[in-house]
Amino acid sequence: MKAALKISSAIAAVAMFGAGGSAAWAQDAGGAETSLGVDDIVVTATRREESANRIPVAIQALGAKQLEQLNVTSFEKLVEYLPSVRTASRGPGISSVYIRGLSTDTAGSQILGVAGVQPNVALYLNDAPASTPGRNLDIHPTDINRIEVLAGPQGTLFGANAMGGAIRYITNKPNLNEFEAGFTGMAATTKGGAASFGAEGFINLPIVKDKLGLRLAFYSDHQGGYIDNVAGTYRMPWDAGGPGRLPTGNPLLVTQAIQSCVGKVNCVATATGTSGGFKVPLRQSISNNAFIEDNYNDANYNGGRATVDFHINDDWSIEAMTLYQELKTNGVFDYAPGVGDLKVQQYGPNTLKDTISLSTLTLKGRMGILDMIFTSSYQNHHSVQQADYAKYANIGLYMPFYNCDRGVYYAGYATSAAQGQTCYSPANSYKVNDRNKRWTQEFRITTPAENRLRATVGGFYDLNKIYDVTQWNYVLPAAGFIYDLTPNPQVNKEIGAGVLPGAGFVNTILRRDRQFALYGEASFDIVPDKLTITGGARYYDESAAMYGGSSSSFSGTVRATCATVSTDPATGLTTCNYVPKAVAPTSLAASAVLSTNLAGINPAKYSGVIFKGNLTYKITPDSLIYATFSEGFRPGGFNRKGCNGGVAAQAAYAAACAANRAYAPDKVKNYELGAKLGLLDRRLQINVAAYKIEWKDIQMAAFDQNISNQTFVSNLANARIYGFEGDITARPSAGLTISSGFSYNDTKLTGCTGNAIATLLCAQGVLVPAGSPLALSPKFQGNLRFRYEWEMEGGLKPFISAGMHYVGKTITSDIANTNILYTGCNSPYATCPSAANPNAANATINGVFVKPGDPIQLQPNSFNQPSYTTFEASIGVSKDNWSLTIYGENLGDKRPQLFTSANDGEKRVTTSRPRTIGMRVSYKM
Template identity: 55%
Template sequence: MKTLWSTSAAVTVLAALGAGGSPAFAQTAPATQAAPTTQAAPDNTNAIADIVVTATRREESLNKIPLAIQALSGDSLAKLNVVNFEKLIEFLPNVRTASHGPGTSSIFIRGLSTDSPGLQIQGTAGTAPSVALYINDAPASLVGRNLDVYAADLQRIEVLAGPQGTLFGASSMGGAVRYITNKPDLQNYHAGFNGTYSFTKGGDNSVAGNGYINIPVIKDRLAVRVVLYGDQQGGYIDNVPGTYQVPFDAHIGQAGRLPTGNPLLVMRALQSCQLTATTTVANCNGSQYNAPTRQSINNSQFVEDNYNDATYKGGRIAATFKINNDWSIEAMHVRQQLKVDGVFEYDPLVGDLKVQQFNPNTLRDKFNETTWTLKGRLGFLDAIYTGSYLHHSAVQKADYARYSNLGLYVPYYECDRGVYYTAAYNGNIGNTCYTPSKSYQVRNKTQRITHEFRVTTPAAERLRGTFGLFYDLSKLYDNTDWSYLEPLAGFINPRRPNPAVNAHDPSVRPLQVGFFNDIQRRDRQIAAYGEASFDIIPKQLTVTAGARYYDEQASINGSSNTSFASGGRGIYNPATGTYSVSPTATPFYGISANLNTLLKDVSPAKYSGVLLKGNITYKFGGGSLVYATYSEGFRPGGFNRRPCKVGAPGCSPAQFAALAVYVPDTVKNYEIGTKLALLNRSLQINLAAYQIDWSNIQMTVFDQNISNQTFTTNLTDARIKGVEGDVTWRATPDLTFNGAFSYNDSKLTKYRKNTVVLLPLGSPLALSPKFQFNVRGRYEKELSSGLRPFIQGAFHHVGKSISSDISNVDIRYQSYNPTLGYANSIPIVYNGVTVRPGDVISPIPVSQNQAAYSTYSASIGVSKDQWSIELFGENLSDARPQLYVSGNDGTNRITTSRPRTIGLRVSTKI
């Protein structure tokens, strides 16, 4: 178990904040908030508290707006032990993630998902997200990975389902997730602290603490609120001893049987014996290829129990200054550091919660976001300007040894030239594949600045509206190095990027780096939007119309760089079988793709258009309503580095141009819903039924038959029909039940391009289970002593799904022979079997089945006045839910939940 010292120290400091010497008193709502978080009917003690949200850019009651939205108040988040998104989705039935662990999740709502590419290329080749992420009014979405925001001292989290294009713009076509923080209180001093210690079955213990302090510096004028948190989550996956080598069938002498294993080794086994169409070379015996000697790697230096731990550290400071009765200024700065070691996926072939990793796996993720807001009145209008600056950096190192399972060019990187260019070198430059110690390092940096100005007319008027202007500029810098090269195979010449590519990072790379990206992406958005509502019948029948004009500009520059044909190898000495540094070697990497020239005619790409929304709502029965909505959404297009090699079969200049750019994908949503307040507002039922038509779906593909670089293209259309709902029943003043469910029937409906990589039409979308639901209940009663004992239980079920809509990327035997070229490649007779160019080696399928699962949690405790203590248990059945199954790198890995965890939580306020 790794040290808990740093987190324990943070907890101690926070405890001092929360347990100061002032007498305890009730915390009041911050004076700067125009409406409290919850409201309850005064005439009914069983009435459900109604959360006030700003999903429509106005403060309105959650259950009184015609929108499919779920919201969890800060109090509910604490009671449910929700600290990050992985825990949050247990209570959001129509939300899924493709998660590789903390800091590496993609969010999907209503089944708008098809695949999730590997982490190593999400910055360069990843698409924009389909769900928008906000911290208050500041956009915080990123390309490739979402901010893993720690939920401390939040007023609420809002999850808006379905396209939110008119009010929230690009990348909100699936919905939006909004983290709403508690604001400074101008009137009262108060502070609070929460501490948690927990034990995980078979894993390390975890400890967490967070606290806040609110200081009215000048009462009714200026206040400051400070939040600090630390959370060290112990590991539970073991890295166990193992060895590994480049795969190649050892029984190659068996008649009638082809060799299998790494595709390039197989291809070379079949082709490289052919010096001409009728003669073979010295390293071959007829058609019998001499298999290479393959060295093994072991992971002895990385073996560790419970080696996947994560630590969140951070805080925020917010200030509010009331200029006068009409105007105020708010400012906030958020800073978070996430440190992750190990992997959060296990390999079922190795064992339960076990993996075999051969290189370091670490993530260092940091973000800072500064926001500023000016609020006031312009005549009868409420006006608000808000701006934000987000700086995010992620440095991730990962083991990549098992890329040898399917990487076409792996033998070039780590084997002697005689292994794969037998004919060209007559078998005289070695026949060994060295230890497959491969890894990659991602260095991503994002800078995003936004400005938004909007006005709203008085909510009480029969005709009312919200109108705004929006500007967004995002820059992503991606530098990813793949360490493939084996010095024993001759890669001993140090190199740097070719000056022709104007690299953002021009430094000399380590000897082992065989390929790297040096990419800069830039996205600029300008938009004008508005929504207006008119009461046809006051307080009963309302129509709403909205529109957003957007002008998007996306650009990319930089390069991909390769060790091929770049003088990376030293001078070979056949007498000793060793290499020496070449004094005349080119000190530069080869250029695999110079985007500054390849894409100069298409970058920047410009997209503009109008998104529409329409709604009609009928209110009845003192708090109930029905509605019908039409809404639209989109996410921006982008570029590919080198989708194919011009001149190779299947890659004409026209085909290259068709794959160089992918255009925006769009959704159209048709929805009807109802919100029913029943039994004197003690029972609330919210339901929505929808159909979503998704066109020009962007999908990321690694198809080595087309390109050795991952690319994105518009491959298909889909349709989603679904029903979702949530129920809250306050059976008595002491007993409350909550439940939520979703049913999604999703189907691929049309191929946009000729493809052999997708599942058949009619197949479901990835990570879109047909049925999922959750239920929870809480009983809490105040005794005459003032103590309030409580007990709470929850059940969460997710149906079966698939991990990707890419069925399989079969690797075909190349039509290219290293000696004979493309045109003269011929069938080969191997062990009595005729093998032709285009015959297939099938790796494990990309699309994996994800089994249905259920989890249980419970807690019991007591509170009084401003303190509480509780004992909680999570994943009580110790299940192994398949949250995400990845078939990357030719091996299955399963992201699962933390095993059974029992813990103690204490909190206090003053």
């Protein structure tokens, strides 16, 4: 708390300077015109139209002019200018957004629909909420009026997902009086990459003057690739280790090797000596020759928007807007440092088709002194992603079942040539088919802003459904999976989805979240034009449900019979020859039946009230200081599977498994002091805020195969954040603008929660230790920009601008690692140790003593990301209605680690596009 007190003292000092310093500069400047002041933007962050620099809210607003000057053409580009915002991105259309350090990382992209936590930053398009777990709408910012970024909990006005803040895209509305049109063309070249090019434009038609208008916006943007898929081969990994070292590789192969050494003296990891017991399987390789390609990670945005505005009379109007966007990508957008700079080795197709259809209807009117607005929105967000999954064999505990002969999977058969001793080419992939359908209704009333007592009250309803059909295609015909099977009907009732041949594991799940809320904020001027107090509250009633389940090929009926074997002459190991069963199976087995797993707790309902309080003092008409207390929350949800069968059967884990079926909401409390100072005739604008945030019962996604072979979410930890953020803009002269933004966040996990799963994972060191920072939260990040423009004879207006961005070091996840434990069993499904499993015993291998429960393999999940600095610059000229800009981005050609992961046991890094030089030409009439 001392840090927060020091920061608040600094704010007070700046405020005192603002109160006395403005007049001095005005005198020195010779009575400069206020037109030289810093541009101010009207926002609706408080649900009223107010100046961004004159409201007691930590907000950063970028208007259309700034967005164009900064060449913001994507969300990732936008984040560079938002110092309190970070993302965990795996490429276009696959990112999670965080504000003020409230981040812990997210689940892998293939299970975001079912195991991705709800966002803690609310994303809005106008008044329509559009947040989605892990796949926040990646809207191309064409014909945008402004983007508002509200930092800190905004729960009273913006609801459940705004506990870290809110980001609002505000589109341009039709002009009912004048015809307008504009067009922009752009092209760019990237060092070592493919060319990029695009076009966008808008047309505004006043159909009936002052009554009816239509505005159309459209865009097409091709972003060339810069990551190469290079030649390679891959097979299921195995290394024998050596004296004093355990073997490494696929965790089940390691387990089998250790198990083979039970009761043996001087046992080694391979059967090279008479004392050895484990036979390393014949592991076939896969080649990526069919997928080798340079610059293969391209992205294409195509879409448009139409808005109709009809003014019924002087008091009432109705507006209808519809947006459609199609995003297609190829390749991957993170590279493997172990392969090379901007290089990967992928063994199958990687594609994404992400379509967004969002429509809103808004009715605005006035009754007496009351302003009213009703908004209805419907969103249909459909993502189809196909990805290579070969390297999941690095870490998948059960991959030998899918990819290998029975003699490999069951240790009891490892010495039996009749069961086969081969792992086949791991041609594994997955396909995600997620459809998010969301319907929202909101009605609010505001009283006149000029009243001493003024209020906003409203009601909100949201029905959000995610239909997830995800299939993992890793069953191999060579391993006896020769039947085309359907999902188990017991778990497929809600969706009724079909799958492609080769599916070995399938999610067919409906995730439904419903919320109803009543909210209000009221402000009273204790001293008119000087001192104002504001109070707000939101009552919420939430319901979360999950239906359907998971199907898998873990059943003896879905595999063909190993009738005969062939022997490899080089190794002496056998390969099975499979023949169909007399009665062919038709469907996969039930792996997780949610009607059974969640019986008695599904749906989950929770309700409550969150509060906000604010006290604002206006030093001058252009300067204020404020103190705020605010709260936020995020809904809870369910897991497909609490624990694996063998784990769940053990008494020590029974309580943890039962608790792991669901997770509760997490909540934040925010204590904030801030100042907004318009100094020196508003030629200097300083906005700063200091805050302390308490985050309780943090929802984290974990993939811990010791507990469950399915990713789960649990309330694992608590945290606190001390922070200081701000932005400063100065206009020393009419043509020169200098601006900067910065944030400092001292984040810390304060400890694990008391739930059973958290206790287990903390005891095993799966979470980072207490005192560690939150993921993707640099202590300091900031940017600095300047722009100078002037006018020449003939009306030409040249400009030059430059900027830099600095981001401090971070860690990538608060799930530090997963320790794969030795079960001491023939099968990972068995309950160990027990009398029924006489081989469940200690072993000595390579001279290392191993007993059941010991870690045999560490899977790192959290990585250190170093700090970085990037630079950009642009020059250009404009005249009348046209402009020409030449720009350079990432001029130092850096490889910042924006997000690092190892979902498949391979370190992968999302980085910035290499040095890019581009040109943009615009014309407006």
